[in-house]
Amino acid sequence: xxxxxxxxxxxxxxxxEGDMPLLWVVRDHLNLTGTKFGCGLAQCxxxxxxxxxxxxxxxxxxxxxxxxxxxxxxxxxxxxxxMAVQQAWVQLQVPQCGYCQSGQVMSATALLEKNGNPTxxxxxxxxxxxxxxxxxxxxxxxxxxxxxxxFTNAAGAV
Amino acid sequence: xxxxxxxxxxxxxxxxxxxxxxxxSAGASAGLMLGVSFSGSSASAQNAVADxxxxxxxxxxxxxxxxxxxxxxxxxxxxxxxxxxxxxxxEELDADWKQVVCEHAPANTQKxxxxxxxxxxxxxxxxxxxxxxxxxxxxxxxxxxxxxxAADQWQVPAKDIKVSDGMVSHGNRSxxxxxxxxxxxxxxxxxxxxxxxxNPNEFKLIGQDNTLRKDVGKHNGTAIYTQDVKLxxxxxxxxxxxxxxxxxVKSFDASAALARRGVQHVFEIDSGVAVLATDYWSATKGRxxxxxxxxxxxxxxxxxxxxxxxxxxxxxxxxxxxxSHGNADHTLSRSSDVTELVFEYPYLAHAQMEPMNCxxxxxxxxxxxxxxxxxxxxxxxxxxxxxxxxxxxVRINTVFxxxxxxxxxxxxxxxxxxxxxxxxxxxxxxxxLVWSREDDMQAGYYRPAYVHKIxxxxxxxxxxxAIHIRIAGQSIMAGTSMAALMxxxxxxxxxxxxxxxxxxxxxxxxxxxxxxxxxxxVQWWRSVGHTHTAFSKEVFIDALARKAGADPVAxxxxxxxxxxxxxxxxxxxxxxxxxxxxxxxEGWGRGVAVHTSFGSTVAEIVDVSVQxxxxxxxxxxxxxxxxxxxxxxxxxxxxxxxxxYGLSAALADEVTLTDGNVDQTxxxxxxxxxxxxxxxxxxxxxxSNNAPSGVGEPGTPPIAPAVANALAxxxxxxxxxxxxxxx
Ligand code: FES
Ligand code: FES
Numbered sequence: 001x002x003x004x005x006x007x008x009x010x011x012x013x014x015x016x017e018g019d020m021p022l023l024w025v026v027r028d029h030l031n032l033t034g035t036k037f038g039c040g041l042a043q044c045x046x047x048x049x050x051x052x053x054x055x056x057x058x059x060x061x062x063x064x065x066x067x068x069x070x071x072x073x074x075x076x077x078x079x080x081x082x083m084a085v086q087q088a089w090v091q092l093q094v095p096q097c098g099y100c101q102s103g104q105v106m107s108a109t110a111l112l113e114k115n116g117n118p119t120x121x122x123x124x125x126x127x128x129x130x131x132x133x134x135x136x137x138x139x140x141x142x143x144x145x146x147x148x149x150x151f152t153n154a155a156g157a158v
Numbered sequence: 159x160x161x162x163x164x165x166x167x168x169x170x171x172x173x174x175x176x177x178x179x180x181x182x183s184a185g186a187s188a189g190l191m192l193g194v195s196f197s198g199s200s201a202s203a204q205n206a207v208a209d210x211x212x213x214x215x216x217x218x219x220x221x222x223x224x225x226x227x228x229x230x231x232x233x234x235x236x237x238x239x240x241x242x243x244x245x246x247x248x249e250e251l252d253a254d255w256k257q258v259v260c261e262h263a264p265a266n267t268q269k270x271x272x273x274x275x276x277x278x279x280x281x282x283x284x285x286x287x288x289x290x291x292x293x294x295x296x297x298x299x300x301x302x303x304x305x306x307x308a309a310d311q312w313q314v315p316a317k318d319i320k321v322s323d324g325m326v327s328h329g330n331r332s333x334x335x336x337x338x339x340x341x342x343x344x345x346x347x348x349x350x351x352x353x354x355x356x357n358p359n360e361f362k363l364i365g366q367d368n369t370l371r372k373d374v375g376k377h378n379g380t381a382i383y384t385q386d387v388k389l390x391x392x393x394x395x396x397x398x399x400x401x402x403x404x405x406x407v408k409s410f411d412a413s414a415a416l417a418r419r420g421v422q423h424v425f426e427i428d429s430g431v432a433v434l435a436t437d438y439w440s441a442t443k444g445r446x447x448x449x450x451x452x453x454x455x456x457x458x459x460x461x462x463x464x465x466x467x468x469x470x471x472x473x474x475x476x477x478x479x480x481x482s483h484g485n486a487d488h489t490l491s492r493s494s495d496v497t498e499l500v501f502e503y504p505y506l507a508h509a510q511m512e513p514m515n516c517x518x519x520x521x522x523x524x525x526x527x528x529x530x531x532x533x534x535x536x537x538x539x540x541x542x543x544x545x546x547x548x549x550x551x552v553r554i555n556t557v558f559x560x561x562x563x564x565x566x567x568x569x570x571x572x573x574x575x576x577x578x579x580x581x582x583x584x585x586x587x588x589x590x591l592v593w594s595r596e597d598d599m600q601a602g603y604y605r606p607a608y609v610h611k612i613x614x615x616x617x618x619x620x621x622x623x624a625i626h627i628r629i630a631g632q633s634i635m636a637g638t639s640m641a642a643l644m645x646x647x648x649x650x651x652x653x654x655x656x657x658x659x660x661x662x663x664x665x666x667x668x669x670x671x672x673x674x675x676x677x678x679x680v681q682w683w684r685s686v687g688h689t690h691t692a693f694s695k696e697v698f699i700d701a702l703a704r705k706a707g708a709d710p711v712a713x714x715x716x717x718x719x720x721x722x723x724x725x726x727x728x729x730x731x732x733x734x735x736x737x738x739x740x741x742x743x744e745g746w747g748r749g750v751a752v753h754t755s756f757g758s759t760v761a762e763i764v765d766v767s768v769q770x771x772x773x774x775x776x777x778x779x780x781x782x783x784x785x786x787x788x789x790x791x792x793x794x795x796x797x798x799x800x801x802x803y804g805l806s807a808a809l810a811d812e813v814t815l816t817d818g819n820v821d822q823t824x825x826x827x828x829x830x831x832x833x834x835x836x837x838x839x840x841x842x843x844x845x846s847n848n849a850p851s852g853v854g855e856p857g858t859p860p861i862a863p864a865v866a867n868a869l870a871x872x873x874x875x876x877x878x879x880x881x882x883x884x885x
Binding site: 090 | 510
């Protein structure tokens with residue numbers, strides 16, 4: 001069956017089974033491999049993309065249910081919040097093995113796009129769906145705060 | 159002296175055999191790049207380097223466009239080995255950090271052996287320890303060649319030439335490394351004994367935080383892992399494994415699976431039934447449609463409770479003697495004041511973030527592999543053996559690994575051989591074997607379950623005079639290629655390490671071991687034996703301190719008078735945590751633990767808050783002595799990581815079996831640490847000029863006992879079972 005998907009601002013026509021999760025459509029059929037597979041059960045956050053601006057687990061979101069949505073993967077991140085998050089990630093040397101980090105960056109960016117000045121509790125709430133087995137949690141938290149510091153005046157009101 | 163011979167002599171690593179002809183080192187990396195779709199700028203930048211780089215030695219190439227490429231012989235799985243090893247090269251090369259890029263070395267035992275293992279492999283927190291001098295020598299050798307080239311060109315004495323921040327200069331003449339690379343590569347490789355390495359007080363990069371990580375592309379999705387490798391015509395494979403360890407396929411029906419769109423092949427292999435499809439989803443849907451009858455006649459069918467019950471019986475009987483000083487049995491039997499505790503530890507899964515996977519392509523008697531290879535020598539030999547071919551026909555391209563914690567260095571090369579068996583069946587077709595999270599969690603190779611029984615007699619001052627330790631649990635090393643090295647007289651050192659060579663001063667000691675054979679595959683897990691021995695040791699000592707009415711830090715220090723290193727580290731942690739002076743909020747408690755493993759000593763002091771039957775670890779203050787901290791930021795990161803990993807096991811991780819079936823399937827039943835349970839961590843590094851020792855693992859052992867001891871401080875109870883539960 002053919003599906004029309006809007007990913008990173010481009011429209012793609014895909015002929016796959018309707019039960020295929022968006023994660024696998026993007027990884028195996030569009031060759032965008034930045035988004036990772038960690039659990040397949042909405043438990044780890046490695047597969048996080050933005051669906052209409054909201055962080056979502058795409059290992060359990062079917063291609064059929066993704067039609068008509070505005071889908072952003074790590075490859076398509078553009079917002080100032082995303083840039084600030086990625087800059088902080090490099091500067092604070094957040095990633096270790098890095099396998100979870102695409103998902104972490106997606107969740108952190110979605111958080112900052114809604115809340116320019118998150119508290120520790122806000123960060124815990126937004127980020128606890130993203131597992132990091134390397135335990136980079138303290139640096140993720142510090143990275144979000146560093147990124148947020150850029151927006152406390154301007155974009156913080158978004 | 160011929161420098162090549164020095165490689166085996168645990169010293170320099172400059173491959174002089176290569177110097178006499180110019181060699182473009184594209185071959186070393188082309189295999190990796192071949193057909194792999196790299197979208198990221200970082201990866202393509204490295205690709206460009208590979209095409210033009212001129213080889214100075216086995217580890218260092220310099221391209222005319224002034225990029226220094228360092229080949230990394232160890233697997234980068236998050237521990238920071240790219241950055242650490244490149245720092246050592248750049249330090250002695252006097253390179254500009256910005257011009258340095260890293261790439262995994264190919265599998266080649268001669269060139270790239272771990273000098274502490276005698277084979278190419280990553281593990282035991284040895285990456286820096288075995289590479290520190292070798293990488294510095296490789297950098298110094300490349301610098302000498304650049305200087306010799308400049309001396310030729312400028313007709314000046316080499317000794318008057320200066321190298322700094324990536325520039326070679328003499329008077330008002332100067333050149334970049336890139337400008338000299340071609341001429342430098344034609345210089346004879348210098349004799350290792352002619353190289354003068356810097357004194358620690360001359361270091362510009364080692365010991366500094368100004369070397370940003372070189373495993374780039376992890377913040378924007380461009381870093382390439384096994385999961386991301388794509389080759390023309392590649393198929394994705396999943397395997398239906400036996401639900402029980404040791405089960406075999408009796409019969410299967412593939413007709414429904416083969417009818418599923420995308421499924422191309424279904425066939426039986428040693429480890430189950432393989433389903434190959436054009437993508438992962440189709441392969442897993444095909445697998446769901448298989449009907450398989452399993453033959454469990456040789457399978458392990460016991461429950462983990464039965465296994466622990468057996469161990470509890472075993473620790474009441476004499477075992478093989480691992481260590482004996484004095485006559486602890488005798489002293490204990492005559493003592494009126496004996497403390498005895500029994501400890502229990504469950505099986506643990508590694509649960510690294512990237513489930514196991516491996517890409518293989520087999521053509522007759524040759525194989526090419528792409529994966530996060532942790533045991534290059536072992537895997538290469540196992541693949542060659544399976545295919546009945548020479549190791550030189552097995553090419554391994556190593557990519558980043560999404561965590562390892564021990565799992566990827568499998569002594570049986572389990573997942574690697576599974577990929578090769580599948581690829582052999584579809585000659586010439588590249589196959590990516592992908593395990594689901596469920597496959598990964600249920601595949602075994604766990605940290606073994608253990609039971610310990612420890613008894614000590616106390617002298618009048620409340621100090622232990624004799625200690626008797628019995629351990630029961632599977633041997634990790636038995637039956638592996640490392641058994642000869644690690645098992646002697648029935649004692650697998652990894653079962654007892656941390657309790658033998660007891661850190662505290664106890665005059666009479668006996669350590670005994672039972673190593674029953676159980677059908678659950680086991681393996682090393684971050685910090686190996688110390689994952690359980692440190693817990694028993696530190697909880698036991700704390701219990702003795704409480705019994706003596708002594709302060710836990712002071713009590714330990716009194717028993718560490720012959721151990722200046724643990725004394726210093728413990729004191730540093732206590733001072734930084736304001737032990738004994740800081741007021742804690744109502745309902746909070748403090749605990750401490752100190753342990754030495756992989757050549758490094760770590761002390762951790764934790765604050766825990768208790769509410770009803772739940773508790774939270776609020777803060778950890780850690781101190782580490784790991785010799786020279788080549789990159790302090792990475793040392794701190796590894797301590798944070800090791801604490802998070804160990805805390806996960808302290809709080810919740812546990813693999814259980816019911817009638818031989820693993821109960822846990824995914825992260826909803828194997829509940830690993832998440833951000834909301836992560837404490838603040840503060841790490842202090844002991845200043846040292848000693849050679850670097852382990853960093854990846856030593857932070858793990860102290861965390862669980864420190865938490866247990868904090869809970870004991872609040873509740874007055876002694877916690878002897880992991881994971882920790884208040885009720
Ligand atoms: S892969 Fe989707 S949440 Fe884990
Ligand atoms: S960085 Fe390794 S899992 Fe997060």
